[in-house]
Amino acid sequence: MKIAIMQFSGTGNTYYISNLLRDFLSTAQSTVDLYPIEKISDPNQIISKCDLLGIGYPIYGSDIPKPVRSLIERFDNFQGKRAFVFCTQLMYSGDGAAYVAKMLIKKGFSVRQLAHFNMPNNLTDYLNFLPGFKPSVKFEKRKRRQAERFAKLILHDRKRLKGMNIFSNVLGLLQRFPFQKFEQSMYDHAIKIEANCIGCGRCVDLCPVDNLTLESGILKENNRCILCYRCINHCPVNALHTSKNHLTKHPYQGPVNGFRIDDVMKEILSERT
Ligand SMILES: Cc1cc2nc3c(=O)[nH]c(=O)nc-3n(C[C@H](O)[C@H](O)[C@H](O)COP(=O)(O)O)c2cc1C
Numbered sequence: 001m002k003i004a005i006m007q008f009s010g011t012g013n014t015y016y017i018s019n020l021l022r023d024f025l026s027t028a029q030s031t032v033d034l035y036p037i038e039k040i041s042d043p044n045q046i047i048s049k050c051d052l053l054g055i056g057y058p059i060y061g062s063d064i065p066k067p068v069r070s071l072i073e074r075f076d077n078f079q080g081k082r083a084f085v086f087c088t089q090l091m092y093s094g095d096g097a098a099y100v101a102k103m104l105i106k107k108g109f110s111v112r113q114l115a116h117f118n119m120p121n122n123l124t125d126y127l128n129f130l131p132g133f134k135p136s137v138k139f140e141k142r143k144r145r146q147a148e149r150f151a152k153l154i155l156h157d158r159k160r161l162k163g164m165n166i167f168s169n170v171l172g173l174l175q176r177f178p179f180q181k182f183e184q185s186m187y188d189h190a191i192k193i194e195a196n197c198i199g200c201g202r203c204v205d206l207c208p209v210d211n212l213t214l215e216s217g218i219l220k221e222n223n224r225c226i227l228c229y230r231c232i233n234h235c236p237v238n239a240l241h242t243s244k245n246h247l248t249k250h251p252y253q254g255p256v257n258g259f260r261i262d263d264v265m266k267e268i269l270s271e272r273t
């Protein structure tokens with residue numbers, strides 16, 4: 001069985017879970033390819049060549065990141081093709097995975113498994129009163145167990161539709177409705193650049209939507225931000241944030257020690273064998 005996982009990850013949480021799933025789903029009978037959504041040019045070609053599709057993304061106000069929405073909107077109809085969906089979140093999204101499942105069902109997919117993975121805080125300016133996350137063996141073990149359980153359901157094709165019920169849908173809507181209402185105003189010139197910027201260009205390289213450019217050593221914001229928080233957490237001098245009132249106190253460097261944020265953008269990662 002050929003499995004394709006398409007994932008978007010702003011700060012590494014979804015990428016980390018995607019990798020765990022890839023490891024647990026790679027067996028003698030199944031191969032797994034992992035695709036970063038920000039680099040996919042022809043999703044339909046990938047889907048037509050796989051037997052099972054996985055979609056992973058972070059939750060933004062019980063909603064989904066813009067690149068994930070526009071990717072799914074480009075899908076052709078794949079009647080009966082099996083799919084699973086997982087999202088990562090800080091606390092709660094209600095129907096975070098079911099929301100995308102419904103989009104896929106409209107495109108003909110047979111969605112069999114949904115999962116929510118609770119992960120560390122990446123809103124390190126806005127929620128800067130929370131303590132910084134420290135990677136630990138205990139955390140890793142917990143996430144590995146959860147990913148292994150989810151992978152087993154997928155491999156045995158056992159249905160598990162987390163959040164696909166009226167109660168979760170209402171709770172999801174309660175967050176999604178205000179988020180979508182104020183979404184555009186939140187995105188509008190979302191990134192504030194402090195005077196301590198050293199013009200290193202790290203944020204320019206990391207941004208998934210080319211929102212930042214360096215012009216004669218001066219950083220410019222191009223009003224295309226999708227609030228993924230990648231640049232905010234990886235500026236070496238904490239010069240970026242979304243509001244002057246919320247400075248980044250404990251930048252989030254990823255869920256495990258030695259995590260490399262550049263990896264979330266790697267073109268295609270094939271199974272490890
Ligand atoms: C703009 C934004 C909005 C968020 N909204 C929620 C939310 O409504 N509920 C929640 O539990 N987590 C929320 N989070 C937290 C992320 O979903 C969570 O940290 C996720 O694991 C980040 O994944 P990533 O590292 O792959 O980008 C939000 C994060 C961002 C950046």
Ligand code: SF4
Pocket residue numbers: 193196197198199200201202203204219234235236237238239240
């Ligand atoms: S990463 Fe930080 S210091 Fe480097 S260009 Fe961006 S804002 Fe400036």
Ligand code: SF4
Pocket residue numbers: 191206207208209210211212224225226227228229230231232
């Ligand atoms: S500007 Fe920063 S937060 Fe906005 S999309 Fe680019 S990397 Fe993400």
